[in-house]
Amino acid sequence: MNETRGLSRIxxxxxxxxxxxxxxxxxxxxxxxxxxxxIRASSHDVxxxxxxxxxxxxxxxxxxxxxxxxxxxxxxxxRVRVYTLTAKGRKQLERERSQWEQxxxxxxxxLAPPPPAESEP
Amino acid sequence: MSPSDDEIREEIAAHLRMAIADKMARGASREEAERAARxxxxxxxxxxxxxxxxxxxxxxxxxxxxxxxxxxxxxxTPAFTAVAVATLALAIGANSAxxxxxxxxxxxxxxxxxxxxxxxxxYLPTHVPFELPPGVDDRLxxxxxxxxxxxxxxxxxxxxxxxxxxVGDATRLPGARASATFFEVLGVQPALGRAFSAEExxxxxxxxxxxxxxxxxxxxxxxxxxxxxxxTLDGIPRTVVGVMPRGxxxxxxxxxxxxxxxxxxxxxxxxxxxxxxxxxDATPEQAKSELEAIALALPPDPRAGGIKPVARIIxxxxxxxxxxxxxxxxxxxxxxxxxxxxxxxxxxxxxxxAATRRHEMAVRIALGASRARIARQLLTESLLIALIGAAxxxxxxxxxxxxxxxLAPAGRIPRIDEVHLNGWVLVFTLAVAVITGIAFGVxxxxxxxxxxxxxALGQGTRLVGGSHHGLRSTFVTAEIALALMLxxxxxxxxxxxxxxxxxxxxxxxxxxxxxxxxxxxIAYPDAARLQAFHTALLERLTRxxxxxxxxxxxxRPMSGAGIxxxxxxxxxxxxxxxxxxxKPTVSPGYFxxxxxxxxxxxxxxxxxxxxxxGVVVVSQTVARRLWPNERAVGKRISMQEPPGPNDxxxxxxxxxxxxxxxxxxxxxTIYLPYLQMSSxxxxxxxxxxxxxxxxxxxxxxxxxxxxxxxxxAVPAQALQTMDQSLMDTIAEPVFQMRLLxxxxxxxxxxxxLGTYGVLAYDVTERTREIGLRMALGATPGTVxxxxxxxxxxxxxxxxxxxxxxSLMLTxxxxxxxxxxxxxxxxxxxxxxxxxxxxxxxxxLLPAQRAARVRGLTTLLLxx
Numbered sequence: 001m002n003e004t005r006g007l008s009r010i011x012x013x014x015x016x017x018x019x020x021x022x023x024x025x026x027x028x029x030x031x032x033x034x035x036x037x038x039i040r041a042s043s044h045d046v047x048x049x050x051x052x053x054x055x056x057x058x059x060x061x062x063x064x065x066x067x068x069x070x071x072x073x074x075x076x077x078x079r080v081r082v083y084t085l086t087a088k089g090r091k092q093l094e095r096e097r098s099q100w101e102q103x104x105x106x107x108x109x110x111l112a113p114p115p116p117a118e119s120e121p
Numbered sequence: 122m123s124p125s126d127d128e129i130r131e132e133i134a135a136h137l138r139m140a141i142a143d144k145m146a147r148g149a150s151r152e153e154a155e156r157a158a159r160x161x162x163x164x165x166x167x168x169x170x171x172x173x174x175x176x177x178x179x180x181x182x183x184x185x186x187x188x189x190x191x192x193x194x195x196x197x198t199p200a201f202t203a204v205a206v207a208t209l210a211l212a213i214g215a216n217s218a219x220x221x222x223x224x225x226x227x228x229x230x231x232x233x234x235x236x237x238x239x240x241x242x243x244y245l246p247t248h249v250p251f252e253l254p255p256g257v258d259d260r261l262x263x264x265x266x267x268x269x270x271x272x273x274x275x276x277x278x279x280x281x282x283x284x285x286x287x288v289g290d291a292t293r294l295p296g297a298r299a300s301a302t303f304f305e306v307l308g309v310q311p312a313l314g315r316a317f318s319a320e321e322x323x324x325x326x327x328x329x330x331x332x333x334x335x336x337x338x339x340x341x342x343x344x345x346x347x348x349x350x351x352x353t354l355d356g357i358p359r360t361v362v363g364v365m366p367r368g369x370x371x372x373x374x375x376x377x378x379x380x381x382x383x384x385x386x387x388x389x390x391x392x393x394x395x396x397x398x399x400x401x402d403a404t405p406e407q408a409k410s411e412l413e414a415i416a417l418a419l420p421p422d423p424r425a426g427g428i429k430p431v432a433r434i435i436x437x438x439x440x441x442x443x444x445x446x447x448x449x450x451x452x453x454x455x456x457x458x459x460x461x462x463x464x465x466x467x468x469x470x471x472x473x474x475a476a477t478r479r480h481e482m483a484v485r486i487a488l489g490a491s492r493a494r495i496a497r498q499l500l501t502e503s504l505l506i507a508l509i510g511a512a513x514x515x516x517x518x519x520x521x522x523x524x525x526x527x528l529a530p531a532g533r534i535p536r537i538d539e540v541h542l543n544g545w546v547l548v549f550t551l552a553v554a555v556i557t558g559i560a561f562g563v564x565x566x567x568x569x570x571x572x573x574x575x576x577a578l579g580q581g582t583r584l585v586g587g588s589h590h591g592l593r594s595t596f597v598t599a600e601i602a603l604a605l606m607l608x609x610x611x612x613x614x615x616x617x618x619x620x621x622x623x624x625x626x627x628x629x630x631x632x633x634x635x636x637x638x639x640x641x642x643i644a645y646p647d648a649a650r651l652q653a654f655h656t657a658l659l660e661r662l663t664r665x666x667x668x669x670x671x672x673x674x675x676x677r678p679m680s681g682a683g684i685x686x687x688x689x690x691x692x693x694x695x696x697x698x699x700x701x702x703x704k705p706t707v708s709p710g711y712f713x714x715x716x717x718x719x720x721x722x723x724x725x726x727x728x729x730x731x732x733x734x735g736v737v738v739v740s741q742t743v744a745r746r747l748w749p750n751e752r753a754v755g756k757r758i759s760m761q762e763p764p765g766p767n768d769x770x771x772x773x774x775x776x777x778x779x780x781x782x783x784x785x786x787x788x789x790t791i792y793l794p795y796l797q798m799s800s801x802x803x804x805x806x807x808x809x810x811x812x813x814x815x816x817x818x819x820x821x822x823x824x825x826x827x828x829x830x831x832x833x834a835v836p837a838q839a840l841q842t843m844d845q846s847l848m849d850t851i852a853e854p855v856f857q858m859r860l861l862x863x864x865x866x867x868x869x870x871x872x873x874l875g876t877y878g879v880l881a882y883d884v885t886e887r888t889r890e891i892g893l894r895m896a897l898g899a900t901p902g903t904v905x906x907x908x909x910x911x912x913x914x915x916x917x918x919x920x921x922x923x924x925x926x927s928l929m930l931t932x933x934x935x936x937x938x939x940x941x942x943x944x945x946x947x948x949x950x951x952x953x954x955x956x957x958x959x960x961x962x963x964x965l966l967p968a969q970r971a972a973r974v975r976g977l978t979t980l981l982l983x984x
Contacts, residue, residue: 032132033139051136051162055129055172071128074135076142081132 017049017057018066019100022085022093025067031080032058058083066092126186129169137162170494187501194502201474202506205467208874209510209557211867212463214517217542217550219456221522223449224549225540231438232368232539234308235398239437240405242275242395244416246430255435256392259383261416265395268415271408275397276306277381280372284641286834287353288340293639293836296377303378306398307371311363313337314348317380321362327382330359334367336376354379355641356834368538372441396437409434441535448857451933455610455864458603460553462868464561465596465603466875471503471565472593473882496566503562504555511554518542518550528859530852564592593879594915597872601919601960602926604865604872608952609927611865613934614858616948617941621851624939627779627787629716630812631844636824636837637677637808644834648799654831655795655807659708661827662809667817672711673795677808677839678781679850684803688791689764690747691757702743702789703781704760706798706807712738712776714810715843722754722774730796735770740778740790758791785850785939808839854937869959872919877963880912884967891974901972908971912964919960920953 024030024038035058036049061067066089074080085093137158144154162168195202230236242265243255257265262277269275278299285292301322304310311331321329330352332341341347351358359379370376372394381393399408412432475482482495522542529537638658645651655673662671676682684704690696709725712718720741729736737758744753753772761768770793778787798804813820825837839846848855884891891904931943941948 031135031139033136036136037143051133052164052168052171055132055168056174059129059172074139078135078138079131080135080139081128 016100017053018061019093019096020047020049021054021057021061022066022089022096025083025085025089026093029082029084031074031082033080035083061089064092065089126169126173129172133162133165133169137165174494184501187498188505190498191502191505194498195505198474201470204874204878205470205506206510206513208463208466208871209507209554210513210517212460212871213507213511213514213550213553213557214521215456215864215867216460216553217514217518217546218521218525219449219453220549221518221542221546222525222534222540223453224543224545226534226536227442227446227449228545229536229539231371231441232309233371236438237436238399238401239307240272240397240399240408240434241437241440242397242412243433243435244412244430245392245433247433253392255394255433255440257395258390258392259385260390261419262393262395263383264415264419265412269397269408269411271400271403271411272397273400274302274306275395276300276302277383277393277395278303278372279381279391279393280375281379282639283354283377283379284356284639284834284836285340285352285354285377286356286836291834291836293838294336294376295373296375296379297372298381299378300381300383303381306396308398309366309369312366313345314361314363316363322380322382324382324384327380328357328359329362329380330354331363331365331378332361333365333370333376335370337364353834356643357641370538373535397434405434445534447933447936448853452857452860452864454933455607455861458607459864459868459871460557462600462603462871462875464557465600466871466878467503467506467557468561468564469593469596469875469879471499471562472568472596473878475499475565475568476882476886499566500559500562503566504558507554507558507561510557511550514554515542515547515550518546525860528856530849530856533853533856568592590883593882597875597879597915598919598922600872600875601916601956602922604868605920605923605952605956606926606930607861607865607868608956609923609931609949610934611858611861612948612952613931613938613941613943613945614854614861616945617938618851618855618858620940621785621847621854624780624785626847627717627777630810631842633715633810633812633843634820634824635677635808635810635839635841635843635846636821636828637806637839638828638835638837640805640835642801642805644832645805646801648801648804651801651804652796652798655708655804658809658827658831659710661830662811662824665811665820665823665827667814667820667823668811669814669817670710670714670812671810672714673708673807673809674711674715675706675795675804675807677806677846678715678843679785679846680839682806683782685788686760689759689762691759691769694747697746700746700789702791704791704793705781706793706795706803708795711792711810714812715779716812717776717779720775720777721752722772724774725792725794727796729773729794731799733797735768735797736773736794737770738774738776738792739772740776740792742778742787742789743791744772744775746789760793810843851939854939857934857937869956872956873959873963876912876915876960877966879915880908880964880967881970883911884908884971887971888974891971895974904974905968905972908968909961909964912961912968916957916960916964920956923956924949924953 020039021035024035024042030038032051032055036051036054039047039049058067058069062069062083066086067083068086069081069083071079072082140158140161141151141154144157145151149157159165231239233239241255242257244257244261245253245255257277265275266277276299278297280295280297283294283296285294299317301317301319304316310316312334314331316331317329320326332347337343337347347361347364350361352361353359354377365378397408399405409432412434416430416432485495486492519542522540526537526540640651640654645654659671659673662668675684685701686704687696687701707725709727709729712724719738721744722738725736725738739747739753747753748756753775756772757769758772759768759770776792778790780787781790782788793803795804795807809824811820811824821840825840828835828837841849891899894904895901927949928944935943
């Protein structure tokens with residue numbers, strides 16, 4: 001059931017999923033299943049994207065025109081909806097990437113061992 | 122391109138197939154792969170739905186989907202849908218119909234240029250015994266016209282009636298005398314021809330006339346060559362110079378305008394209506410102070426007798442709709458009550474329906490539909506019901522407006538020509554539909570979406586039910602309370618109507634036929650010629666077959682017009698201060714014709730003429746008041762102050778008091794014989810009365826014929842029975858009563874329907890409980906009493922609230938109530954009984970059904 005699966009999953013920060021999807025699409029057009037598989041593989045099975053988050057995110061990104069979608073036929077003759085990164089999406093990816101780097105840098109700083117305490121005067 | 126729902130579903134299906142293929146490639150069996158793929162994927166419906174939610178931009182498409190779903194759901198329950206739509210169609214239609222009238226009469230701007238800057242100007246005493254319409258006397262009007270600076274321009278006019286003769290039957294037309302500037306101030310120019318010139322607004326060169334569009338079409342077949350032609354008005358030939366555009370009938374349904382041609386009378390002054398167009402940079406307060414200042418700069422009028430006039434300016438629209446505004450707002454309030462009842466009814470139906478759909482909703486929630494989604498769908502369904510109801514309501518409104526206009530008393534509602542079902546009404550109806558759709562839908566939608574699936578799914582074995590029980594009871598109680606308030610209003614109006622109808626007028630004249638005749642000064646310049654006409658017409662009327670008695674009276678009984686005043690009594694005791702009487706002038710035979718009893722002395726005879734000793738007949742109250750314990754006959758009074766030796770009038774008879782005026786009250790009256798009347802203005806408007814023999818048919822055509830024989834240029838007016846005259850007089854409260862009664866019946870019906878619906882559902886829901894009670898020994902009688910007891914609780918609670926509400930609200934009706942107090946206990950008791958009986962009858966059917974429940978069999982039923 002939903003509830004039990006959620007427990008072992010790493011909660012993605014709001015907005016992070018968008019970054020991951022855009023990043024995944026940098027290597028070429030992909031369908032939803034393919035994106036999910038790729039995220040899972042490239043995160044060494046740590047990130048399992050819930051389909052209930054993935055598809056809404058794909059459609060939201062499409063509405064924002066960061067990715068484009070079209071129907072095509074897959075390697076085993078299935079009609080699939082394939083997503084492509086747009087130029088606008090590429091710019092967004094750069095933006096989100098640098099934000100992410102700043103954020104992770106900041107968090108790393110916070111989590112790093114504190115500097116030695118100053119002695120009491 | 123945005124994907125449709127189907128595409129989202131297809132995308133998900135492809136995802137699952139690929140996942141299954143992958144798992145099978147890794148060695149799983151198809152069955153295992155499918156199960157695992159679905160487990161990984163999660164809830165398909167939910168994913169599809171949240172994905173769809175993301176496409177917020179597609180709200181139109183989503184709305185379309187919701188509407189399709191809603192429509193399917195409504196079609197699955199046709200009985201529910203039909204009842205809900207019909208209820209709303211009636212209620213919304215009634216509201217739209219009343220709004221149509223309110224919009225046309227109260228809300229729409231006057232059909233003049235920039236009407237917001239038009240103000241009626243008045244300089245009159247305010248605290249006088251009778252209320253004067255706004256006006257300015259002739260001398261002050263001339264001052265104002267010359268000196269005001271806060272108005273672009275002011276203009277004077279006066280309503281009048283004119284007789285048009287020479288084109289078909291002679292006819293009496295409402296119209297106005299208007300200054301040359303009249304049309305310019307209003308900003309409306311003739312559609313054909315021109316307005317009056319300044320020269321034409323002078324006495325002597327004023328023989329011109331402007332026609333209304335309607336008169337032009339009806340009497341002159343819309344002939345453009347009418348300009349320059351001459352028509353005869355009150356016997357005076359006037360040249361047509363213009364025709365006004367369609368719909369222009371200001372003031373008060375005018376059909377014809379002649380120049381004001383003001384001529385000052387050294388001994389008298391006359392009041393005019395004055396309207397001004399406020400300058401763009403002036404405020405109403407500035408204009409008022411200026412009017413006050415100009416008036417105060419004039420030498421004081423010695424005749425004013427110390428009564429201080431007050432300058433006022435009133436938006437022109439208010440002077441037109443003043444009286445009718447309250448009346449229409451009361452109706453609007455009443456019809457809004459009907460809508461509230463309808464809303465409560467439909468909300469209850471929705472709650473009941475929601476209860477029967479518990480299973481459907483629970484399944485949908487379990488399958489992953491979000492609560493917001495369910496609430497939205499339920500709300501869409503109720504909006505859909507409201508919109509369908511409103512569409513049908515437009516048809517109801519269409520018929521309703523026609524009925525309203527047909528019922529509306531002729532000439533009593535201003536601007537009635539401007540009442541149309543137009544775009545504003547459609548907007549209003551749509552708004553009402555959306556608001557009511559949300560109003561009656563929101564509670565059921567919220568509670569429908571709140572339900573826990575386990576609760577609903579596990580309900581198969583439930584024994585004692587009662588979901589939304591409290592809510593439904595609240596709605597029914599409110600409905601009953603609202604219906605009672607409407608019934609009280611209608612009941613009071615109906616009682617008042619019967620009081621008016623059963624009014625003891627003092628005469629017996631319901632079948633007596635009246636015919637009013639106004640004689641123009643040009644053809645009948647003095648009293649002698651008027652009297653010759655009256656005598657000739659009376660003589661002809663006497664010869665009509667079927668006439669048993671004939672008479673004439675100055676002014677029309679119950680018309681509101683008449684002459685009142687004081688007089689001088691011979692002897693040491695002076696007239697009580699402030700005692701005034703009605704002074705109608707009558708012909709011999711008038712008392713007999715109208716059925717007024719002569720209590721002492723005699724009637725007038727043709728011998729009571731000019732030159733003979735002056736005589737009067739007094740009514741009983743006058744006799745009692747002036748000569749208590751004495752014989753009135755033989756006493757003398759005078760209408761002149763101080764009386765000369767020949768001014769004394771001897772009382773020759775005493776008659777009973779009668780109702781003569783439009784307020785339906787009895788006044789002290791002194792009757793004067795028409796042959797002794799030398800004042801033209803007292804006898805140029807006479808009403809002839811003919812009492813038919815018991816078996817006589819309609820005398821009106823013969824009376825019209827008699828008039829035509831005497832003078833074909835004079836039209837017959839108010840040719841009707843006295844009963845119709847009374848109905849004319851009370852037309853306004855009767856109109857109000859009919860509408861209130863209609864709305865109250867509708868409310869009563871809806872409230873009864875609502876009560877029935879809720880109790881019937883209660884019984885269905887509790888069938889098993891009732892069965893259990895029966896199995897445990899309850900008798901049909903106990904069950905019957907149980908259901909009726911619940912009905913009674915609802916009905917009594919609602920009735921108590923309704924009586925409290927009525928006591929607060931019926932005050933607004935005071936103005937239309939005749940000899941009935943707005944808190945009349947008998948009426949309140951009667952309507953409460955009616956309502957309780959209706960509610961108990963509504964509960965009786967379900968109660969009987971409950972009593973027929975057979976014990977054990979019902980226990981085996983499942984939902």
